[in-house]
Amino acid sequence: MTAHDLTLSRRSLLAGAGGLVIALHLPKAARAQSAGAAAFAPNAFIRVAPDHSVTVLVKHIEFGQGPFTGLATLVAEEMDADWGQMRAEHAPADVKLYANLAFGVQGTGGSTAMANSFDQIRKAAATARAMLMQAAAQAWKVSPGEITIEKGVLTHASGKQGRFGDFTEAAARLPVPDNAPLKQPSQFRLIGKEGVVKRLDGADKARGKTKFTIDISAPNMLTAVVARPPRFGGKVANFDATETLKVKGVVDVKQIGSGVAVYAQGMWPAIKGREALKVVWDESEAEKRGSTELVVEYRALARTPGKVAGSHGDAEAALAKAERVIEAEYVFPYLAHAPMEPLDGYLEWNAQGALARFGSQFQTTEHQTIATILELPPEKVQLETMLAGGSFGRRAQVSQHLAAELAMCAKAIGPNRPVKLVWTREDDLTGGYYRPLFVHRMRGAVKDGRITAWTNSIVGQSFFLGTPFEAMTVKDGVDATMVEGANELPYEVSDFRCEVHTAKVGVPTLWWRSVGHTHTAYAVECFVDELLQAAGQDPVAGRLALMGKEPRLAGVLKAVAELAKWTGPDAGNGRARGVAVAESFGSFVAQIAEVSVGEGGEPKVHKVWCAIDCGIAVNPDVIRAQMEGGIGFGLGHALYGELTLDKGKPVQTNFDSYRSLRIHEMPEVEVKIIASTEKPTGVGEPGVPPIGPAVANALARLGQGRPRRLPMVGGVA
Numbered sequence: 001m002t003a004h005d006l007t008l009s010r011r012s013l014l015a016g017a018g019g020l021v022i023a024l025h026l027p028k029a030a031r032a033q034s035a036g037a038a039a040f041a042p043n044a045f046i047r048v049a050p051d052h053s054v055t056v057l058v059k060h061i062e063f064g065q066g067p068f069t070g071l072a073t074l075v076a077e078e079m080d081a082d083w084g085q086m087r088a089e090h091a092p093a094d095v096k097l098y099a100n101l102a103f104g105v106q107g108t109g110g111s112t113a114m115a116n117s118f119d120q121i122r123k124a125a126a127t128a129r130a131m132l133m134q135a136a137a138q139a140w141k142v143s144p145g146e147i148t149i150e151k152g153v154l155t156h157a158s159g160k161q162g163r164f165g166d167f168t169e170a171a172a173r174l175p176v177p178d179n180a181p182l183k184q185p186s187q188f189r190l191i192g193k194e195g196v197v198k199r200l201d202g203a204d205k206a207r208g209k210t211k212f213t214i215d216i217s218a219p220n221m222l223t224a225v226v227a228r229p230p231r232f233g234g235k236v237a238n239f240d241a242t243e244t245l246k247v248k249g250v251v252d253v254k255q256i257g258s259g260v261a262v263y264a265q266g267m268w269p270a271i272k273g274r275e276a277l278k279v280v281w282d283e284s285e286a287e288k289r290g291s292t293e294l295v296v297e298y299r300a301l302a303r304t305p306g307k308v309a310g311s312h313g314d315a316e317a318a319l320a321k322a323e324r325v326i327e328a329e330y331v332f333p334y335l336a337h338a339p340m341e342p343l344d345g346y347l348e349w350n351a352q353g354a355l356a357r358f359g360s361q362f363q364t365t366e367h368q369t370i371a372t373i374l375e376l377p378p379e380k381v382q383l384e385t386m387l388a389g390g391s392f393g394r395r396a397q398v399s400q401h402l403a404a405e406l407a408m409c410a411k412a413i414g415p416n417r418p419v420k421l422v423w424t425r426e427d428d429l430t431g432g433y434y435r436p437l438f439v440h441r442m443r444g445a446v447k448d449g450r451i452t453a454w455t456n457s458i459v460g461q462s463f464f465l466g467t468p469f470e471a472m473t474v475k476d477g478v479d480a481t482m483v484e485g486a487n488e489l490p491y492e493v494s495d496f497r498c499e500v501h502t503a504k505v506g507v508p509t510l511w512w513r514s515v516g517h518t519h520t521a522y523a524v525e526c527f528v529d530e531l532l533q534a535a536g537q538d539p540v541a542g543r544l545a546l547m548g549k550e551p552r553l554a555g556v557l558k559a560v561a562e563l564a565k566w567t568g569p570d571a572g573n574g575r576a577r578g579v580a581v582a583e584s585f586g587s588f589v590a591q592i593a594e595v596s597v598g599e600g601g602e603p604k605v606h607k608v609w610c611a612i613d614c615g616i617a618v619n620p621d622v623i624r625a626q627m628e629g630g631i632g633f634g635l636g637h638a639l640y641g642e643l644t645l646d647k648g649k650p651v652q653t654n655f656d657s658y659r660s661l662r663i664h665e666m667p668e669v670e671v672k673i674i675a676s677t678e679k680p681t682g683v684g685e686p687g688v689p690p691i692g693p694a695v696a697n698a699l700a701r702l703g704q705g706r707p708r709r710l711p712m713v714g715g716v717a
Helices: 010-015 028-033 067-079 113-140 164-172 202-206 267-276 291-301 315-320 363-374 401-413 425-430 517-534 539-545 551-563 620-640 691-701
Strands: 020-023 044-048 054-058 086-090 147-150 153-156 161-163 222-227 235-240 250-256 259-264 278-282 307-312 325-332 344-350 353-358 381-385 419-422 438-447 450-460 495-502 570-572 575-584 587-597 603-613 668-673
Touching (some): 067 113, 113 147, 222 401, 250 267, 259 267, 259 401, 291 438, 291 450, 315 438, 315 495, 353 401, 517 575, 551 603, 575 691, 603 620
Parallel strands (some): 054 086
Antiparallel strands (some): 307 495, 344 353, 438 450, 570 575
């Protein structure tokens, strides 16, 4: 790619493509910016080409959770396109056009893709349909109301027919209508239907044709790996690259802000060169505490007053006079995200501009970071979002450290030399940005079959405090992501209090699939189950009796109980069933797990029943797959997942020590999707929180006790 090519914007490329691009609306400020391209508008989500294909420009990254298919379904529905016409690709980095309505910046997270794009994309598609019909009406000299569209074919009663591509030029000359009508749910033929559409990205992935960042190869490209401090907070004191430069294929070694970068003609010489590198680290400010020491400190903090995150009534007074107080303490370890594709990125630059290509989850902040480090105006930097091999929160970085490291590597080697930065699996697992370590100290009281009091003291880290994003989640010193799901209960308890302590630890942490709910749901659902058992209540009936203000959560609990034919925790044949529910990201999920204890005392999960209410179910097949994937992800981490620190150094370095769920350990999963007319909500994360406590509650009914410290198998005592 030449320097001239780098100045070509995606928008101008689309303008010259000879097709039709539709946008949702065109504010006055945007009209001034689009002079000479009147057929295009901001929020340009749809491209109709002369070959009849319909391409959806998706502002959310696709890393397996399904926005390509979901948003294309909305467009195909409103345009009455044939599914074979549909295409999807990532939108360019442009916050003015493609901001996530939940965040105000372009980015993906919090299971917001479908929720915030549902109306936006449908309106854009309805506008495209109206313009194509108008163009056909003018060509045929009939009224647009006399034209119908079915599977991408426009038809008039006179027998005239045409396909989308036949009318793109004429439609592009038309004014953009306001408020094109949307279909009513009763008219849907794709939305909510099972087995009608196939994933747009599935076939190429299955055949190995999909290109990820790790697959990028370019002329003159260098592969870079970085030697980073073995302890978090360490810095380079000095280094000796003499032996590194002797490795065949190594081109150069440069110190950058995050460590020492080794550049080579390929991944293997880069790794061998890094192994030969001698670095002296300054660890005077490094974190040297291990997991054991941190847990001891957290447990002590949990027994002291913290900041109030939520309360009503007087829980302390109620506990003080209670005849029976039940206490439980839950310890949650650091967890890595461990996506199949570790962090990586590609960047080429010169004085005229830069092109970055990687799985960008927050395009706006990463685009700005690259421009700042390369000292280029933002308009001279192009960021192309690639398909990514998973994330689970890892690519959604508060610090933008991947984009920063990529730009630093490119800048250090100089312009006109493309660089691909790659993290190894060991880099990924030892590189921090973990799900924080947490401790919950719970106290509750029961009387006459009722739960009368509840307190929870939470200790952990905030990854928002002290960052530019602090104002988004921190109020009165309380980070909402630390306590979500625990500071308000779905259960009616007259006296309640939740407190939080924010620990100061030098380990970089980050959101992890389902964020705070990953630990709060476990603590809440295990504890309520224990209290109900003490009160002599059935786990399902007891929960339902306390859910008067949560009809949708009660609905999924009733549905999953019916699905599993619930008659109680005892499943016979040495098996027991446990139940858990959680609301997260606007979706309501209930799960029942059937569990036995296998050889060596390890839990064996035989089957999981799951019910989800996520509003309008756009793609039931995708929803079912996300529930199955979330259950497998959550179960594997609840059973085996733990990132341990020893004197500040990560112990687990690869999948031999950071164990994932194996295929023969995956239980059978049956999913019930609740029919709903509510607006769609997230499905990428809500399947994770209930599975751990459902298994724990089943184990308790088998006489094993609810695991108080995760992971359930092989964790630190």
